[in-house]
Amino acid sequence: MTSPNAPAAFPSLKNDVFLRALRREPVPYTPVWLMRQAGRYLEEYRQTRQRAGSFMGLAQNPELATEVTLQPLERFALDAAILFSDILTVPDAMGLGLSFVQGEGPQFAKVLRHENDIKSLQVPDMGRLQYVFDAVSMIRRELGGRVPLIGFAGSPFTIACYMVEGQGTREYKHIKSMMYARPDLLHHILDVNARATIEYLNAQVRAGAQALMVFDSWGGVLADGMYQEFSLRYMHQVVQGLVRNQGEESVPVILFTKGGGMWLEEIAATGCDALGLDWTVNLGKARQRTGDKVALQGNLDPMALFAPEQAVRKEARRVLDDFGMVGSGGHVFNLGHGISQHTPVESVAVLVDEVHEYSRQYHIAQ
Amino acid sequence: MTSPNAPAAFPSLKNDVFLRALRREPVPYTPVWLMRQAGRYLEEYRQTRQRAGSFMGLAQNPELATEVTLQPLERFALDAAILFSDILTVPDAMGLGLSFVQGEGPQFAKVLRHENDIKSLQVPDMGRLQYVFDAVSMIRRELGGRVPLIGFAGSPFTIACYMVEGQGTREYKHIKSMMYARPDLLHHILDVNARATIEYLNAQVRAGAQALMVFDSWGGVLADGMYQEFSLRYMHQVVQGLVRNQGEESVPVILFTKGGGMWLEEIAATGCDALGLDWTVNLGKARQRTGDKVALQGNLDPMALFAPEQAVRKEARRVLDDFGMVGSGGHVFNLGHGISQHTPVESVAVLVDEVHEYSRQYHIAQ
Numbered sequence: 001m002t003s004p005n006a007p008a009a010f011p012s013l014k015n016d017v018f019l020r021a022l023r024r025e026p027v028p029y030t031p032v033w034l035m036r037q038a039g040r041y042l043e044e045y046r047q048t049r050q051r052a053g054s055f056m057g058l059a060q061n062p063e064l065a066t067e068v069t070l071q072p073l074e075r076f077a078l079d080a081a082i083l084f085s086d087i088l089t090v091p092d093a094m095g096l097g098l099s100f101v102q103g104e105g106p107q108f109a110k111v112l113r114h115e116n117d118i119k120s121l122q123v124p125d126m127g128r129l130q131y132v133f134d135a136v137s138m139i140r141r142e143l144g145g146r147v148p149l150i151g152f153a154g155s156p157f158t159i160a161c162y163m164v165e166g167q168g169t170r171e172y173k174h175i176k177s178m179m180y181a182r183p184d185l186l187h188h189i190l191d192v193n194a195r196a197t198i199e200y201l202n203a204q205v206r207a208g209a210q211a212l213m214v215f216d217s218w219g220g221v222l223a224d225g226m227y228q229e230f231s232l233r234y235m236h237q238v239v240q241g242l243v244r245n246q247g248e249e250s251v252p253v254i255l256f257t258k259g260g261g262m263w264l265e266e267i268a269a270t271g272c273d274a275l276g277l278d279w280t281v282n283l284g285k286a287r288q289r290t291g292d293k294v295a296l297q298g299n300l301d302p303m304a305l306f307a308p309e310q311a312v313r314k315e316a317r318r319v320l321d322d323f324g325m326v327g328s329g330g331h332v333f334n335l336g337h338g339i340s341q342h343t344p345v346e347s348v349a350v351l352v353d354e355v356h357e358y359s360r361q362y363h364i365a366q
Numbered sequence: 367m368t369s370p371n372a373p374a375a376f377p378s379l380k381n382d383v384f385l386r387a388l389r390r391e392p393v394p395y396t397p398v399w400l401m402r403q404a405g406r407y408l409e410e411y412r413q414t415r416q417r418a419g420s421f422m423g424l425a426q427n428p429e430l431a432t433e434v435t436l437q438p439l440e441r442f443a444l445d446a447a448i449l450f451s452d453i454l455t456v457p458d459a460m461g462l463g464l465s466f467v468q469g470e471g472p473q474f475a476k477v478l479r480h481e482n483d484i485k486s487l488q489v490p491d492m493g494r495l496q497y498v499f500d501a502v503s504m505i506r507r508e509l510g511g512r513v514p515l516i517g518f519a520g521s522p523f524t525i526a527c528y529m530v531e532g533q534g535t536r537e538y539k540h541i542k543s544m545m546y547a548r549p550d551l552l553h554h555i556l557d558v559n560a561r562a563t564i565e566y567l568n569a570q571v572r573a574g575a576q577a578l579m580v581f582d583s584w585g586g587v588l589a590d591g592m593y594q595e596f597s598l599r600y601m602h603q604v605v606q607g608l609v610r611n612q613g614e615e616s617v618p619v620i621l622f623t624k625g626g627g628m629w630l631e632e633i634a635a636t637g638c639d640a641l642g643l644d645w646t647v648n649l650g651k652a653r654q655r656t657g658d659k660v661a662l663q664g665n666l667d668p669m670a671l672f673a674p675e676q677a678v679r680k681e682a683r684r685v686l687d688d689f690g691m692v693g694s695g696g697h698v699f700n701l702g703h704g705i706s707q708h709t710p711v712e713s714v715a716v717l718v719d720e721v722h723e724y725s726r727q728y729h730i731a732q
Contacts, residue, residue: 171706173669180673180681223645223667223702225684261628262646279589280628301589303539307546315546318591336589340537 010208011145018080019148022211022252022274022295024330030320030359031079032352033150036338037072038084041345044071055100056092059085065135066142073146075345076352079332080147080211083139083204085132087154087215090196091163093124104167111166113174118185123196126203133207140208151209153201155216155257156193156234163189172221179230186230194234198241205243205251213254213276214238220259227263236270254297258337261286268293279336283322287330296323297332302340305347312347316354325362333359376574377511384446385514388577388618388640388661390696396686396725397445398718399516402704403438404450407711410437421466422458425451431501432508439512441711442718445698446513446577449505449570451498453520453581456562457529459490470533477532479540484551489562492569499573506574517575519567521582521623522559522600529555538587545596552596560600564607571609571617579620579642580604586625593629602636620663624703627652634659645702649688653696662689663698668706671713678713682720691728699725 013019018031039045048068052058059065069084088106092098097109112118126133140149162168164175164186178186201212219231235255244251255267256276267275268290277286277298286296304315316333323331333355339348379385384397405411414434418424425431435450454472458464463475478484492499506515528534530541530552544552567578585597601621610617621633622642633641634656643652643664652662670681682699689697699721705714 171669173672173706173708176667176669177672180670180677220646223665223670224648224688226667227646259625259646262648280586280593280625282590282628299589301542301592303537303542304546304589306539306543311546322590340539342539 010140011143013145013148013210015079015147018332019211019249019252021330021332022254022297023250024295026364028360028363029356030323030331030333030362032333032355033078033080033082034072034335034339034348035082037076037078037082037348038068038070039339040341041339041343041348042071042075043345055086056098059089060131062131062135062138065131066138069135069139070142072348073143076348077356078147078352080150081139081143082150082213083132083136083152083209085135085152087152087159087217088162089129089132090124090153090193090200091159093128094121094163094192094196095124096163106162107167108162111174112163112189113178115182115185118188121189121192123192123199126199129200129203132200133203136204136207136209140210148210149208150211150213151201151204151207152213152215153197153204153238155214155219155231155255156190156197156238157222157231158216158218159193159197160186160189161218163193172218179226183230190230190234191237194237194241197238201238202241202243209251210249211252211254212242213256216255216257216260219257224262227257227260228266231257232263232266232270235267235272239270239272252295256297264290274332276334277336283319283331284324287323291330295330295332297334299334299336300351302335302337302343305335305339305343305351307347309346309350312350313354313358316351317358320355320359320362323362376506377509379511379514379576381445381513384698385577385615385618387696387698388620388663389616390661392730394726394729395722396689396697396699396728398699398721399444399446399448400438400701400705400714401448403442403444403448403714404434404436405705406707407705407709407714408437408441409711410434421452422464425455426497428497428501428504431497432504435501435505436508438714439509442714443722444513444718446516447505447509448516448579449498449502449518449575451501451518453518453525453583454528455495455498456490456519456559456566457525459494460487460529460558460562461490462529472528473533474528477540478529478555479544481548481551484554487555487558489558489565492565495566495569498566499569502570502573502575506576514576515574516577516579517567517570517573518579518581519563519570519604521580521585521597521621522556522563522604523588523597524582524584525559525563526552526555527584529559538584545592549596556596556600557603560603560607563604567604568607568609575617576615577618577620578608579622580638581642582621582623582626585623590628593623593626594632597623598629598632598636601633601638605636605638618661622663630656640698642700643702649685649697650690653689657696661696661698663700665700665702666717668701668703668709671701671705671709671717673713675712675716678716679720679724682717683724686721686725686728689728 252273261281274295279301618639620640627647640661645667
């Protein structure tokens with residue numbers, strides 16, 4: 001059944017360099033986008049955010065979410081757009097009551113620590129997340145085919161961290177205590193999260209998302225062995241559950257475990273199309289370890305953008321040189337984490353310029 | 367010149383399993399100690415700390431520092447003692463004014479961001495750190511040869527983080543901005559720190575320390591390439607500057623970069639005797655990568671100690687199994703980070719027991 005929002009109804013894509021790089025096809029230059037590119041470092045974002053009243057007010061309003069998603073594309077020649085939303089929309093839809101406290105980050109009204117609460121956790125009705133799918137379709141229309149649109153979700157483990165801790169944490173005491181003492185309860189949460197994430201991402205694709213990214217922001221705090229059992233296993237389940245062919249186009253999936261440099265081979269074995277990498281990973285070595293299976297996305301330290309122009313250019317070149325000669329695609333330039341809110345806007349312009357220009361030498365002339 | 371505190375004057379060592387494991391000599395069981403084993407999870411520590419009035423009051427009083435250093439040994443059959451002190455004593459002696467604000471961690475009265483301040487930074491007179499060396503000698507005497515005493519320091523980069531940021535940080539904005547914009551200034555700080563650390567650790571050895579550990583708590587936040595240039599290089603300088611033969615005994619050196627699992631081969635190449643490992647690293651794989659050069663220390667997740675007894679035992683066995691058959695020494699059991707202040711004391715007793723008993727199967731009968 002074709003809905004009015006089905007991909008066929010959208011304008012055709014003019015710049016597919018990002019998608020081709022993810023498929024490791026030849027590209028003329030290395031594409032670039034930035035995690036949290038629609039965000040607080042932009043004055044126009046802060047204005048829209050103020051009009052929305054709250055972070056959730058912004059995320060839940062498709063018009064405003066579309067507006068902020070497109071803002072960075074007006075300023076910079078980025079090769080992809082990413083849905084403006086939050087990884088915690090899914091547990092919010094499960095009834096945990098998400099809010100963002102000024103200066104303190106996300107908080108849930110209800111935390112998930114007792115067996116009864118955990119056992120009654122269910123995959124939410126996707127109707128409660130309709131505002132996300134509406135935003136995806138609206139952004140896709142407004143993009144007019146300029147660049148592809150990335151949809152995303154948090155990893156089952158990462159959203160479980162927030163659900164069990166109730167907020168950000170340094171020690172992960174509650175979720176790790178559950179993991180070591182009652183692994184059965186945590187597995188139950190993670191399975192519900194994985195099934196919800198599959199429905200959520202598939203609905204984003206139906207609404208118009210052209211690539212998907214799973215953010216495993218906290219998997220890297222797990223011990224070796226525990227990572228595989230409590231984070232990677234459920235990302236694998238998600239990847240396997242995605243409907244990745246939409247019409248004639250496949251929808252590439254990027255998995256990103258921050259701090260997961262030890263486990264790249266195992267992440268690549270999930271069947272995903274690309275790995276997100278933080279800056280501690282050497283791109284050349286990562287490529288040797290995984291390059292025949294997946295594309296790589298990353299990995300400039302966001303703090304490098306606080307340096308003067310020449311240093312920003314130098315660090316961008318270092319990342320491109322680390323990846324090295326490609327011949328075909330396979331590298332998507334990005335930061336190794338979200339852009340910092342105090343980043344000078346000029347640095348982003350310089351970065352995008354340097355990536356596009358300097359990378360041409362590494363690609364076969366088209 | 368032999369001082370009254372020279373090692374010859376101390377009682378001979380009864381339990382040298384820890385030192386032998388670091389030298390990769392045969393041992394009857396895997397030795398164990400815990401980072402921050404003298405600390406807030408112990409009621410008797412909290413009492414002594416209260417008597418001292420402040421953290422620095424405790425660290426600067428050799429009698430009280432000796433008292434808390436010995437406390438965990440009264441409770442648990444640990445195979446090493448570690449000097450009670452702090453990695454920030456060195457910048458404090460440089461005149462930066464260290465204090466510990468309740469619930470907020472260390473803070474410096476003076477931060478190091480301006481060129482003039484940085485250029486005038488100097489290796490401090492070690493007389494200002496005499497309280498540390500006095501504590502080392504007193505602890506060594508009070509130990510009566512029960513177990514070896516570990517001295518320690520922060521890595522040049524890690525103490526520079528605090529010197530430049532002024533306190534703990536999540537983004538490392540100031541030090542990374544300096545690194546990318548004015549690497550010459552940061553190199554100057556790091557060189558002073560490295561030379562100070564060499565003097566500081568050598569003086570600890572002269573005072574009676576029998577092994578040394580360098581804590582690189584924050585090197586793992588650096589990008590690949592930057593880690594080697596700004597953290598590892600200066601730890602290498604420290605290792606090369608240490609006088610590691612004291613009488614007939616060598617003094618083993620352990621380097622620990624938290625989050626440094628990507629760089630183990632390079633850390634091992636500094637000439638250190640052992641690597642500290644956090645829990646993200648698989649001990650078996652780390653051994654394959656470095657085991658012919660160095661011993662390995664680690665790497666239980668401190669949060670595993672919040673689990674019930676049987677889970678603590680299981681996780682301890684998992685770490686020992688990951689390292690695997692040894693035949694000779696080479697593994698020192700530890701946590702992958704300092705013990706958490708809310709850790710149940712019973713878990714530590716269970717852990718030490720399990721490590722000692724279960725590990726015997728992996729060692730050749732003595």
